[in-house]
Amino acid sequence: MTVLPRQQQVLRRKGICSLPSERPLGRQEGRSRRARCASKTLALSGNGARSVESPVANLVDGRAADGPDLTVKHFSGLTLPNPFVIGSGPPGTNYAVMKKAFDEGWGAVIAKTVSLDSSKVVNVTPRYAKLRCQKEVIGWENIELISDRPLETMLDEFKRLKQEYPDRILIASIMEEYNKDAWEELIERCEETGVDAFEINFSCPHGMPERKMGMAMGQDCDLLEEVCGWINAKATKPVWAKMTPNITDIAFPARTALTAGCEGVAAINTITSVMGINLETLRPEPSVEGYTTPGGYSSRAVKPIALAKVMSIAQLIRSDFDNNRDLSGIGGVETGQDAAEFLLLGANSVQVCTGVMLHGYPLVKQLCGGLQQFMSNHGFNSIEDFRGASLPYFTTHHELVRMQRESIAAKKAARVGLSGDNEWSGDGFVKEAESMVAN
Numbered sequence: 001m002t003v004l005p006r007q008q009q010v011l012r013r014k015g016i017c018s019l020p021s022e023r024p025l026g027r028q029e030g031r032s033r034r035a036r037c038a039s040k041t042l043a044l045s046g047n048g049a050r051s052v053e054s055p056v057a058n059l060v061d062g063r064a065a066d067g068p069d070l071t072v073k074h075f076s077g078l079t080l081p082n083p084f085v086i087g088s089g090p091p092g093t094n095y096a097v098m099k100k101a102f103d104e105g106w107g108a109v110i111a112k113t114v115s116l117d118s119s120k121v122v123n124v125t126p127r128y129a130k131l132r133c134q135k136e137v138i139g140w141e142n143i144e145l146i147s148d149r150p151l152e153t154m155l156d157e158f159k160r161l162k163q164e165y166p167d168r169i170l171i172a173s174i175m176e177e178y179n180k181d182a183w184e185e186l187i188e189r190c191e192e193t194g195v196d197a198f199e200i201n202f203s204c205p206h207g208m209p210e211r212k213m214g215m216a217m218g219q220d221c222d223l224l225e226e227v228c229g230w231i232n233a234k235a236t237k238p239v240w241a242k243m244t245p246n247i248t249d250i251a252f253p254a255r256t257a258l259t260a261g262c263e264g265v266a267a268i269n270t271i272t273s274v275m276g277i278n279l280e281t282l283r284p285e286p287s288v289e290g291y292t293t294p295g296g297y298s299s300r301a302v303k304p305i306a307l308a309k310v311m312s313i314a315q316l317i318r319s320d321f322d323n324n325r326d327l328s329g330i331g332g333v334e335t336g337q338d339a340a341e342f343l344l345l346g347a348n349s350v351q352v353c354t355g356v357m358l359h360g361y362p363l364v365k366q367l368c369g370g371l372q373q374f375m376s377n378h379g380f381n382s383i384e385d386f387r388g389a390s391l392p393y394f395t396t397h398h399e400l401v402r403m404q405r406e407s408i409a410a411k412k413a414a415r416v417g418l419s420g421d422n423e424w425s426g427d428g429f430v431k432e433a434e435s436m437v438a439n
């Protein structure tokens with residue numbers, strides 16, 4: 001790993017030390033705990049939400065009371081009772097909903113993104129549009145901005161939550177303009193409330209880029225490097241940079257943020273989208289006074305894109321950062337099996353936003369139950385037993401062609417015996433002769 005002197009300083013100041021890299025798979029180790037996986041099932045349905053049938057985990061303060069261990073120790077020093085994190089958005093918008101998230105057992109909560117001056121944030125309605133497949137919601141567009149609630153109110157609520165839930169993880173999502181003083185003030189004021197970490201919103205695709213915020217910052221590596229430098233010089237808490245998928249290669253900004261001292265990255269934020277055109281009115285949706293603006297796409301339909309981005313960042317973390325940075329996977333998660341896929345690609349937590357809007361906060365019990373079921377089926381005791389296990393099975397197309405050619409040649413050789421007389425060997429002579437006998 002190449003660790004720059006500035007980055008070393010930042011990591012030291014935040015009291016963060018490296019953890020050992022991946023452990024081998026513990027298939028046999030986990031067998032004895034399999035029987036104890038929760039078995040009750042609960043079907044959730046709602047406004048177009050698919051019916052999710054899954055075991056329901058028994059959670060105490062977010063910790064699985066039985067079955068495989070879901071605890072996650074992040075490289076940034078955060079310990080989560082389970083890997084399921086409320087993604088920044090409506091599910092983390094005020095005290096009441098964040099409290100509900102903790103009560104139901106979510107592993108951590110990321111609040112709705114805040115900035116210094118909420119009076120500049122004006123939301124419109126309608127601001128959501130759904131894509132349905134046979135009545136089930138598979139895609140969701142939003143043109144919602146960051147929090148329009150006064151910062152003072154949000155900070156008071158962070159403080160109250162940390163007083164009431166001192167052992168649970170509350171993460172502030174923050175965003176500001178290209179202004180060092182503004183970032184420093186925002187970080188200081190959030191840290192005073194006792195929040196455990198920061199997620200930096202470098203990825204909101206609509207509204208904020210007009211002020212050079214959000215995605216506009218996250219797409220420009222020079223700007224990103226400078227702003228991440230300011231943030232990491234100021235923050236004493238871990239920092240995750242939330243990445244936009246609306247870029248040719250997400251590894252570039254991810255590398256920039258991690259090299260500038262961020263302890264982790266989160267991916268993905270929403271994908272720029274136009275949900276559709278109303279063929280009666282000929283107006284695009286969601287229509288506000290007959291007009292719209294391109295929004296951000298989320299929910300199940302984005303999962304394959306999110307997995308590809310997470311895979312690419314996980315490879316980067318392994319190649320350039322000694323597998324020693326946090327990666328929070330986001331996009332279309334509604335089941336424990338969805339989450340298992342992100343973890344198998346190297347993520348060490350999984351965020352859910354639209355899934356909570358469709359299914360509600362109790363979903364976490366099914367997410368944990370489904371994940372435990374997957375772990376029990378494979379005999380995994382802990383998340384580190386399988387985290388990143390699918391990552392080595394990605395290669396180039398060129399390699400796929402070579403491997404397939406070799407495999408076909410081997411099968412052919414096995415079928416027809418030797419392909420030429422110069423292949424006869426002394427040691428295998430009898431076997432070689434036998435392989436060419438027809439009856």
Ligand SMILES: Cc1cc2nc3c(=O)[nH]c(=O)nc-3n(C[C@H](O)[C@H](O)[C@H](O)COP(=O)(O)O)c2cc1C
Binds near residue numbers: 087
């Ligand atoms: C209505 C809505 C509002 C959102 N607001 C924010 C936000 O304020 N800050 C942020 O970082 N991401 C925001 N997001 C993005 C989500 O956190 C998440 O990255 C994205 O929706 C993909 O995950 P999902 O499919 O689980 O929703 C929002 C998403 C939705 C649907």
